[in-house]
Amino acid sequence: MREPVGLRKRGNPPTRKPEIWTPDLLDKVAWRVKAAHEPFRGVATPDGVQAGLFPLRxxxxxxxxxxxxxxxxxAGLTEKQLAEGRFPMDDVSWRHWNNGARYFLRHGLLLEDFDDAGRERALAVVRESLSADGYRQMVDLMRLNLTIGELSDNTHGLNEWLYWFSLYGEPSSGGPWGWQLDGHHVNINCVFVGDQMVLTPSFLGAEPVIAGSGKYAGTVAFRGEEALGHELFTQFDGGQRERAVIADTLPQELFVGAFRDNHELSYQGLPLSGMSPGQRETALRLLGLYVNRAGDRHARVRMDEVRAHEGDTHFAWIGDPDGTFYYRFHSPVILVEFEHMAGVLFDNDYPSRRHIHTVVRTPNGNDFGMDLLRRHHERHHRSVSKRSEK
Structure with a gap:
């Protein structure tokens, strides 16, 4: 397996809002805006959205x-911060999240601009939503963003606090609300409807995945997701591998990353029903690494939801288990992708284990909690409207 030989010599992409919007930058923003403003349907198969999967409860x-x-x-925000960092639940900025280090459609309040107390209040919202392991993973990825800034002598443009935090809705009213953390390699969307929580789309990545030097030397990322994916595929016999493998070459990017909220994707690969009990146990442990990013109780609820569709869950694979690879879990209620990527800030135009992307989606219309929000509106707001008409 070849390894990256060094950092790219080209200039680093801008992360702050550019002073001059070139035609190239405007074109890049324009297609993202167009995609985000498409009516939301959700990731689905070519057969369309499967209804009735996400009841209010x-x-x-x-x-x-x-x-x-x-x-x-x-309560700790100034009037100016409230105006810039708080949004209604139906604001389209939910769908503006993106992984890139470039400045595209950023919104909310930059963690770097907070004092220590304000930043801690923002991070407390995230920490209380996630498990201890989930929060630690997120922090490690933000620290690895500083590592690449140190290596490229660009900590102004790549650092651990260059992330935008937005809060949506009215948590004090008891109604639906949520938050979004958005920046390079950390993009998390979290919605609460009563005591139900949806934690997708969630995109997490890193380049490098190991900090060999710098402030956070020794920080590592995605060891479990990589190792268990490898373990699962290598447990398969020849026939199972033939069913699991869906292509010869790795895709250029994840299929359901940013601005692909309505992507169509067929079920492919080996169904869990085609695995032995031991292989299914490995598959569920691997899925658990993604599900258990949520706080413990919400993770248990989510895993019950995932296991209820175990018979409809498929595992797809591309690549070399001893080199670089891509894998995917896909069921009616969860879609997970993992991929070894080519270098962006490192000078390698081929995939390596030094750069990893992952994404988790809730297919069939419940990314951003959309289906739960629709049901909430139908149950509560329509009844209020009918009473007001009398």
Whole structure:
């Protein structure tokens, strides 16, 4: 397996808002705006959206601390910060998240601009939403963003606090609300409807995946996701591998990354029903690494949802288990992608294990909690409208 030979010599892409919007930059923004303004349907198969998968219900999850953290965060903002960092639930900026280091459609409040207390209040909302492991992984990826800034002598443009935080809705009212953290290699969307939580789309990545030097030397990322993916595929026999492998070469990018909210993707690969009990156990442990980024109670609810569709879950594979590879889980209620990427800030135009992207989606219309929000509106707001008409 070839390894990257060094950093690219070309100039680093701008991360702050550019002073001059060139035609090239405007074109890049224009297609993203167009994609984000398409009516939301959700990722689905060519057969269309499967309805009835996400009912409103009580989960029993204790959401008091995360609601309190959100209220304290808002209480600490100035009027100017409130105007810039708070949005209605139906604001299109939800769909403007993007992984790139370039400045495209950024919104909300930059963590770098907060004082320590303000930044801690923003991060408390995130921490109370995630598990300890999920929060630690997110922090490690932000630290690795500083690592690449150190290596490229560009900590102004790549650092651990160059992430935009936005809060949506009214947590104090008890109605739906959520938050978004958006920046290079960390893009997390989180929605609460009552005590239900949706934590997708979530895009996490890193380049490099190991900090060999610098402030956070020793930080590593995606070791479990990589190792368990490798373990699962190498457990397959020849016939199972033939069913799992869906292509000869790795895709240029993940299929359902940013601005692909309505992407059509067929089920491909080896169904979990075609695996032995031991292989299914490995597959579910691997899925758990993604699901368990959520806080413990919400992760258990989500895993129950995933296991209820175990018979409709497919595992797809591309690549060399001893080199670089791509894998995907796809069911009616979850879509996970993992891929070794070519270099962007490192000077290698071929995939390597030094650059990894992952994404988790909720297919069939519930990314951003959209299906739950639709049901909430139908249950509560239509009944209010009917009473007001009498």
């Amino acid at each position: 009580d989960t029993g999850a204790d959401v008091r601390e995360v609601y309190r953290a959100a209220e304290e965060y808002l």
